[in-house]
Amino acid sequence: MQYKQTRQGYVDALIELARENPLVVVLDADVAKATRTCDFEKVFPERFFNCGVQEENMMSVAAGLALEGFIPFATTFGVFASCRAADQVRNSIAYPKLNVKIAATHCGISTGGDGASHQANEDIAIMRSFPNMTVLVPGDYEEARQATRAAAAYSGPVYLRLGRDTYPVVEQIHGPFEIGKAKQLAEGRDITIITTGIMVSEGLAAARLLGGEGISAELIHMPTLKPLDEEAIVDSARRTGAVVTAEEHSIIGGLGEAVAACLAERCPVPLRRVGVRDVFGESGMAQELLTLYGLRASHIAAAARELLKGRSNALGRTA
Amino acid sequence: MSRIESDRWTSLHAKAREIRRSILTMIHRARSGHPGGSLSAVEIVVALYYHLMRHDPKNPRWPQRDRFILSKGHCAPVLYAVLADCGYFPKEDLETFRRPGSHLQGHPAQHKTPGVEASTGTLGLGLSTGLGMALGAKLRGDSHDYYILCGDGEVQEGQVWEAAMFGHKYRLDNVIAFIDRNYLQTDGSTEQVMPLDPLRPKWEAFGWNTYEIDGHSFEQIIGTVRHAQLQRGRPAMIIARTTKGKGVSFMENEAGWHGTPPNSEQYERAMEELSRAV
Numbered sequence: 001m002q003y004k005q006t007r008q009g010y011v012d013a014l015i016e017l018a019r020e021n022p023l024v025v026v027l028d029a030d031v032a033k034a035t036r037t038c039d040f041e042k043v044f045p046e047r048f049f050n051c052g053v054q055e056e057n058m059m060s061v062a063a064g065l066a067l068e069g070f071i072p073f074a075t076t077f078g079v080f081a082s083c084r085a086a087d088q089v090r091n092s093i094a095y096p097k098l099n100v101k102i103a104a105t106h107c108g109i110s111t112g113g114d115g116a117s118h119q120a121n122e123d124i125a126i127m128r129s130f131p132n133m134t135v136l137v138p139g140d141y142e143e144a145r146q147a148t149r150a151a152a153a154y155s156g157p158v159y160l161r162l163g164r165d166t167y168p169v170v171e172q173i174h175g176p177f178e179i180g181k182a183k184q185l186a187e188g189r190d191i192t193i194i195t196t197g198i199m200v201s202e203g204l205a206a207a208r209l210l211g212g213e214g215i216s217a218e219l220i221h222m223p224t225l226k227p228l229d230e231e232a233i234v235d236s237a238r239r240t241g242a243v244v245t246a247e248e249h250s251i252i253g254g255l256g257e258a259v260a261a262c263l264a265e266r267c268p269v270p271l272r273r274v275g276v277r278d279v280f281g282e283s284g285m286a287q288e289l290l291t292l293y294g295l296r297a298s299h300i301a302a303a304a305r306e307l308l309k310g311r312s313n314a315l316g317r318t319a
Numbered sequence: 320m321s322r323i324e325s326d327r328w329t330s331l332h333a334k335a336r337e338i339r340r341s342i343l344t345m346i347h348r349a350r351s352g353h354p355g356g357s358l359s360a361v362e363i364v365v366a367l368y369y370h371l372m373r374h375d376p377k378n379p380r381w382p383q384r385d386r387f388i389l390s391k392g393h394c395a396p397v398l399y400a401v402l403a404d405c406g407y408f409p410k411e412d413l414e415t416f417r418r419p420g421s422h423l424q425g426h427p428a429q430h431k432t433p434g435v436e437a438s439t440g441t442l443g444l445g446l447s448t449g450l451g452m453a454l455g456a457k458l459r460g461d462s463h464d465y466y467i468l469c470g471d472g473e474v475q476e477g478q479v480w481e482a483a484m485f486g487h488k489y490r491l492d493n494v495i496a497f498i499d500r501n502y503l504q505t506d507g508s509t510e511q512v513m514p515l516d517p518l519r520p521k522w523e524a525f526g527w528n529t530y531e532i533d534g535h536s537f538e539q540i541i542g543t544v545r546h547a548q549l550q551r552g553r554p555a556m557i558i559a560r561t562t563k564g565k566g567v568s569f570m571e572n573e574a575g576w577h578g579t580p581p582n583s584e585q586y587e588r589a590m591e592e593l594s595r596a597v
Contacts, residue, residue, distance in 0.1 A: 025458070047458075049454070049489070051481075051485060052481075052484065052485075052488075054478075054481035054484070054485065056443070056447070056477070056478040056481060057447045057478055057481035057482050057485055059447075060444050060445075060447030060448045060451060060478070060482075061447050061448070061450055061451035061454065061482075061485065062451060063437070063444075063447075063448050063451060064437070064447070064448040064449060064450060064451020064452035064453070064454065064455065065451045065452070065454060065455045067429070067436070067437060067448070067451070067452050067455070068451075068452050068455025068456060068459070069455070070455050070458070072451075087441050087444075088444060088447075088478070091438060091439075091440060091441050091444060092437075092438065092444050092447075092448055095428070095430075095438050096428065096429045096430040096437075096438040097430060
């Protein structure tokens with residue numbers, strides 16, 4: 001399996017976009033090497049602005065550039081974009097619906113060695129809650145490249161969630177990218193697995209594991225968390241009757257709760273959320289943390305088995 | 320002083336009095352709003368819109384216009400009163416201030432109100448936003464100016480000092496900012512709540528051209544802006560000493576009038592004071 005960085009997909013797309021559109025500019029907060037925007041700076045030094053360690057100022061400056069017609073990509077780590085600069089994102093950018101793209105790298109537990117302070121596990125919850133905000137969570141290098149291009153083509157604020165580590169390249173998600181559209185990767189009868197971001201590869205592996213046990217799993221990948229593709233969720237849940245969500249984010253406020261809310265209103269079915277439980281992370285290698293915090297195919301498959309067992313018990317009682 | 324200049328000051332003073340009446344009427348009618356800091360900023364905003372800025376109320380998005388950003392967003396009434404008087408929207412709209420369905424929100428909303436250049440309200444945003452706009456103008460090679468008004472309590476926000484560094488780094492000399500230095504904030508004296516003095520040396524040290532003036536003197540406001548426009552190379556910060564609640568005797572220098580609307584009796588008294596000849 002090939003592994004690549006989602007953050008590199010973002011920056012490669014930025015360079016393409018800047019060649020096509022003189023209005024594309026990049027803002028950085030002293031993390032250009034870590035976010036890979038240093039590659040952009042090499043090609044377009046006059047369109048790259050290092051704001052220093054000033055995430056709050058950077059977000060409001062980005063709003064100012066958007067007010068003057070530019071398409072700023074404000075780039076920093078997820079914890080800084082979503083927590084440190086939350087007020088600026090909310091009031092300077094989201095409220096007036098300005099055309100600012102917020103690119104956040106180092107999201108999720110796979111940020112690794114830096115530990116809990118730098119592992120953004122709450123960023124989706126924060127960004128989803130702001131009106132006017134679009135939230136994109138691509139699953140691999142190529143999808144990150146596509147999502148970046150889609151964000152630039154869309155007029156309005158976008159939060160683009162990226163990681164630090166290298167992640168499996170997943171050919172199945174390389175079709176056309178459309179904001180707000182889920183991608184069905186496998187059809188199934190017994191259960192629906194819904195993934196977002198880098199959990200797509202674990203979802204595929206879980207579906208294979210379950211298939212080997214005679215359980216037919218449908219797999220839906222959601223690179224857009226807002227607006228949520230409710231039709232895809234409801235349509236699949238109606239057919240399978242059970243849903244497992246998987247995200248590299250807290251189970252509070254992310255994919256799991258978004259899907260749960262949608263299903264509770266439109267198609268109540270049993271549901272399990274795979275994600276970081278309500279805890280802070282810790283330092284470690286990305287791959288060992290994904291295992292330690294329960295974000296593997298085996299955890300998704302276990303949640304699915306548990307759900308199906310519950311369902312057969314319930315059926316047994318009513319029979 | 321020449322006869323023409325003397326007439327000009329007289330007409331600006333008359334306009335300031337009219338704007339003060341409009342501010343009080345708006346806040347009294349809404350039964351909420353911030354009179355103190357709106358009144359202290361009147362001369363600065365009037366000098367900008369009626370004398371210094373190139374702008375066209377009939378064409379609010381004219382690309383070559385000078386821009387004004389009210390970073391102390393709670394003082395929206397002074398901005399709304401001036402925008403309405405200039406003709407950006409009907410004066411009757413002022414009656415809807417802070418009411419459901421109105422485009423005149425409690426704090427400025429760029430996407431709702433014609434003539435409002437940036438959404439502000441939570442303190443500390445406006446200077447950064449204005450600098451970002453000014454950077455955009457530099458990238459395009461435009462030559463208009465950006466005027467930004469901050470409160471003195473506002474500059475306790477860390478973001479303001481981030482912006483101060485940013486403005487210096489990118490030499491945004493198309494920015495002329497003001498601090499409405501009325502020495503009062505919500506909880507009392509700025510020097511007791513969180514001391515700001517010596518304020519001018521702070522801005523000097525951050526690399527801005529700095530000035531300290533009487534913020535109720537049109538002569539000083541206009542003269543200092545003209546001077547700042549000749550001293551390009553760095554952004555400018557004008558510390559304008561003002562009186563919070565200026566123009567209404569019982570509101571002057573009283574922190575309690577930061578965010579309290581006048582009752583009917585107080586409103587009548589204030590309007591009576593403001594109707595007397597200067």
